[in-house]
Amino acid sequence: MIRRILFIVLAMLTLVACKDEMRQYFPQTMAGMELSDYKSGSDAAEEMNRLHGKxxxxxxxxxxRYGDGAAELWISRAKDGREARRQTGKMVHLMFENPKSPFSYMKRFEYEGVPIYPFTGMGKRHLVFFRGDLIYWVTVSPEASEQALADVF
Known part of the structure; x- marks a missing residue:
């Protein structure tokens, strides 16, 4: 009987440990569009590394991805808030300074006390920011960017 209880407890702990802890940060809808695709773990990391080229x-x-790819939300977790701030700053700086970048920087603004670094490019608005140890990149049509931020916050 004790073995059976121990087995059940271990099985439950394994299921909890395998749960995707990042999923909780993604809204079911963003800017009026339904979630259409979600990736996490090594699949998402490989895609992110491919986009960055490193x-x-x-x-x-x-x-x-929302609305069959019309909008995207990327979130990565840094080791701590200080590292999230450093990585966000570095990414924004490199995008701003690179003359070959497809992104054009707009004026920084704050949303609920969080600095938002907006860019335009490839027909979309891109909003980069961090909160705690999480780094966010929101890609959406320019007219839907305010609603997207509200949905993510």
Whole structure:
């Protein structure tokens, strides 16, 4: 009987440990669009590294696509808030300074006390920011960017 209880407890702990801890940060709808695709773990990390052309240091990575790809939300977890701030600053600086970047920087603004670094490019608005140890990249049409931020916050 004790073995059976121990087995059940271990099985439950294993299920809890395997749960995708990043999923909780992704809304079911963003800017009026339904979640259409979600990736996390190594699949998302490989995609992020491919986009950057190098390996990015992250504790966890996930991406969601909304409206069959019309909008995206990327979230990565840094080792701590200080590292999230450093990585966000570096990314914004490199995008701003690179003359070959497809992104154009807009004026920084705050949303609920959080600095948001907006860019335009490839027909979309891109909003980059961090909160705690999480780094966010929101991609959405310019007219839907305010609603997207509200949904993510």
């Amino acid at each position: 390996s990015i240091e992250a504790e966890a990575v996930a991406v969601a």
